[in-house]
Every structure is written in C-alpha cells, then in structure tokens.
Amino acid sequence: MYRFIKQGKAIIQKYIFLQINITTLNRNITTKLPTGDIVNSGRYHGRVFFEIGFKSNDNIFVTVYDKGYSQLDTPLGEKWWEDVPEDIILNKFSDLERHLYRENFESxxxxxxxxxxxxxxxxxxxxxxxxxxxxxxxxxxxxxxxxxxxxxxxxxxxxxxxxxxxxxxxxxxxxxxxxxxxxxxxxxxxxxxxxxxxxxxxxxxxxxxxxxxxxxxxxxxxxxxxxxxxxxxxxxxxxxxxxxxxxxxxxxxxxxxxxxxxxxxxxxxxxxxxxxxxxxxxxxxxxxxxxxxxxxxxxxxxxxxxxxxxxxxxxxxxxxxxxxxxxxxx
Known part of the structure; x- marks a missing residue:
C-alpha cells in the first residue's frame, strides 16, 4: 500500500522549488520518535499525495504517490498529481524544516x-x-x-x-x-x-x-x-x-x-x-x-x-x- 518510488525526488523538485535533495534529509533530529511515525501528510479531496515520517530514530523518509492514493487503495491515474493545486503542495513542503525539530509541552x-x-x-x-x-x-x-x-x-x-x-x-x-x-x-x-x-x-x-x-x-x-x-x-x-x-x-x-x-x-x-x-x-x-x-x-x-x-x-x-x-x- 505504501511504497517508495523512484520518481519521488523528481516530483518533489518539480513542484516545490526548494533546494532540497532527498538524500540530505537523512540527518539527526532532536526528537526521538517511534519507527515509522508519520509527522506530516498532504491531502486533497480526502486523498493522500505525500507523507513525511521517520524511517528510524535518526532518519527522515519522504513518500510521494505519483498516481495518488485513496483509502480505498484504488489507483487514481498517472495525472492525478496535476489536479492538486500547486499552492497546497508548496505550503505543505515549505514547513518541512519545522517537523525535524519538534517541541514538548506539558499535558x-x-x-x-x-x-x-x-x-x-x-x-x-x-x-x-x-x-x-x-x-x-x-x-x-x-x-x-x-x-x-x-x-x-x-x-x-x-x-x-x-x-x-x-x-x-x-x-x-x-x-x-x-x-x-x-x-x-x-x-x-x-x-x-x-x-x-x-x-x-x-x-x-x-x-x-x-x-x-x-x-x-x-x-x-x-x-x-x-x-x-x-x-x-x-x-x-x-x-x-x-x-x-x-x-x-x-x-x-x-x-x-x-x-x-x-x-x-x-x-x-x-x-x-x-x-x-x-x-x-x-x-x-x-x-x-x-x-x-x-x-x-x-x-x-x-x-x-x-x-x-x-x-x-x-x-x-x-x-x-x-x-x-x-x-x-x-
């Protein structure tokens, strides 16, 4: 259901215009979170188009769905990304840095x-x-x-x-x-x-x-x-x-x-x-x-x-x- 795709890096660079190389996302983080914990995701009309999470306690992963993904696990077509407004994608990825350094707060x-x-x-x-x-x-x-x-x-x-x-x-x-x-x-x-x-x-x-x-x-x-x-x-x-x-x-x-x-x-x-x-x-x-x-x-x-x-x-x-x-x- 969740899969890493080779086109992910190209898709991100195409839409984000940030100087981010996916390989540089492997870095130490101040907050230790469980393996596989998703910290951010983008949705459009109920469909996930990307997820950011922790592959291990000190490595970041980014998963991009080139054909889109619905919770019905139904392919949405190769051009599904083109239907997502660019500002939604830009806003989601532009705050990626904040997700690498999370703060505690009191219950x-x-x-x-x-x-x-x-x-x-x-x-x-x-x-x-x-x-x-x-x-x-x-x-x-x-x-x-x-x-x-x-x-x-x-x-x-x-x-x-x-x-x-x-x-x-x-x-x-x-x-x-x-x-x-x-x-x-x-x-x-x-x-x-x-x-x-x-x-x-x-x-x-x-x-x-x-x-x-x-x-x-x-x-x-x-x-x-x-x-x-x-x-x-x-x-x-x-x-x-x-x-x-x-x-x-x-x-x-x-x-x-x-x-x-x-x-x-x-x-x-x-x-x-x-x-x-x-x-x-x-x-x-x-x-x-x-x-x-x-x-x-x-x-x-x-x-x-x-x-x-x-x-x-x-x-x-x-x-x-x-x-x-x-x-x-x-």
Whole structure:
C-alpha cells in the first residue's frame, strides 16, 4: 500500500522549488520518535499525495504517490498529481524544516483549533456513530444528556447521503430503501428528528458475504461565520491540530480519543513550532460545550470506516473549529 518510488525526488523538485535533495534529509533530529511515525501528510479531496515520517530514530523518509492514493487503495491515474493545486503542495513542503525539530509541552487544558479534516473526523466519530440505529438501546443516557443542553447556536450537524461527491453518498441503501438527510444538531440543540426517535439507519454491507449494518453516510458540520484567522486570534497561546490518526468514540459512553501527530503552537495569532505527538481526550458533551467558534472554511473529505469487521467509505466534512479548555495528554 505504501511504497517508495523512484520518481519521488523528481516530483518533489518539480513542484516545490526548494533546494532540497532527498538524500540530505537523512540527518539527526532532536526528537526521538517511534519507527515509522508519520509527522506530516498532504491531502486533497480526502486523498493522500505525500507523507513525511521517520524511517528510524535518526532518519527522515519522504513518500510521494505519483498516481495518488485513496483509502480505498484504488489507483487514481498517472495525472492525478496535476489536479492538486500547486499552492497546497508548496505550503505543505515549505514547513518541512519545522517537523525535524519538534517541541514538548506539558499535558493540560488548552484552547484548540481543529483543521477541517480533524473536525470532520470528530463529526463522524461522535455525531455519526452515537446516533446510528443499532446503538439506540445502549446509549440512551448519553443521548438524554445531550438533549438537555444548549450549545453554540451556529452549530448544525447533519448526516446527508445525497451530498455531491461524498464518499458515503447513495440514493438507495443495500436494503433497497431510499435515503434522506437526517438533521442531528440544529442551531446548537439536538434536532427534533433526533428527539422524536429518528436515527441513522442506512443499511449497508461491505459485500455480499456480510450482514447489513446501520452505517453513517456523509456526516457534516456546516460552515459558521468566522475566518481561520479569527479562530487563531481567539485561541492565542493555544494549539492548532492539523492532522490526526484514527479517532475513536465509544458510542455508549461518548468518550472520545484522538491521537494527534501533526500540531502547532499558536503564538502571535499564528501557527509556529511543531509539537510532539499527543492525545486529545474528552467526551461528547464536553466537546459540544467547548465549541466556541465555527469557521467558514468547510472541506469535504472521506475516510474508510470500520465496524464489526466491515469497512466501507464514508464522507466527513467540517470547517475549522475552536474548542476551549480541552484536555491534552502526552
């Protein structure tokens, strides 16, 4: 799945215009990280086009996907790179030097800005899985708790199976039923659809060998009114989370774990030094209460979702989010 390619060096030099020779990236680093740890990656429409990581404790590797790569492991064509805007590639590689020297920080409570990709994962794990039909009888307590709260009035969350280009889009599920949008949160409150007992009940299976399961489609946090710069301004001395690994939410208790591998200190209202890996830990109610700002930079992405041994593509979408007083652990 992950492969080093001979064309990688040429592709990087073609697009970056930096005086970087891949062989010179083998150098000592101040932070010791586990072998194979990915420290930075570039995505475009949910697809990875490069990854930077540690081949060993003192060597850097750069992997470039000349044909692109999707989490479905499907070839995307030789000209896929040409579809990625050059400024995205330039911005990603221009901060490579910061990733070679990561800083420690103390565990504690911080103001956090989530990138649209991480916020989208959060939407999927928390507001998607909790409200799947087959979890109804196990998580009544957490749903009742959420239904009593008033959150940020700009917050609206939906599960929409008919989003254009959504990884989880389809008009009819595998049981033959037509699919419709379900509102989960409206203007900072659980929607009347949820309060009246409706749940996400899109019956899907990985293939004919598997049973039907209730699965989310495209779980989206809709855009708010604030620019990213405004969110950074309101979270000075906080942390910006750019990329995270597989998030997990217990649909019964609402507990959330997000392993973060790319994050930055926010100083002077800008992203500055890169931080060591850490874990964001909270619960669904805490996350909802902590949302103080919703960006206007909505992005639609996709991930592969695993449930009871079945893996299917689903859509995730969100703008940047500002979370206040979130617990982070090294």
């Amino acid at each position: 504690g409570s911080y103001n956090v800005v989530l990138s649209p990709y991480v916020a989208g994962q959060l939407a999927h794990e928390v507001f998607g899985h909790i409200f799947e039909e087959d979890n109804r009888y196990y998580n009544e307590n957490i749903v009742n708790q959420l239904s009593k709260e008033q959150y940020n009035q700009e917050l609206t969350i939906v599960d929409d199976p008919q989003v254009s280009r959504g990884w989880g889009s389809l008009r009819v599920d595998d049981s033959g039923r037509e699919q419709h949008k379900l509102s989960i949160v409206e203007n900072g409150e659980l929607s009347e659809q949820i309060k009246s007992g409706e749940r996400i009940n899109r019956l899907i299976r990985q293939d004919y060998k598997h049973n039907l399961l209730s699965r989310v489609s495209n779980t989206l946090i809709l855009s708010g009114s604030k620019s990213v710069q405004e969110l950074l301004w309101e979270s000075d001395n906080g942390i910006y989370i750019e990329n995270a690994g597989k998030c997990y939410c217990d649909p019964i208790t609402g507990e959330i774990i997000i392993p973060v591998y790319e994050a930055y200190k926010i100083r002077g209202h800008k992203k500055v030094s890169c931080l060591n890996n850490f874990i964001l830990y909270a619960n669904a109610n805490k996350i909802l209460q902590s949302i103080h700002g919703i960006g206007s930079d909505f992005e639609l992405n996709g991930v592969i979702c695993g449930k009871m041994g079945q893996k299917i593509p689903v859509g995730i979408g969100a703008p940047s989010l500002l979370l206040k007083d979130i617990d982070l652990y090294l």
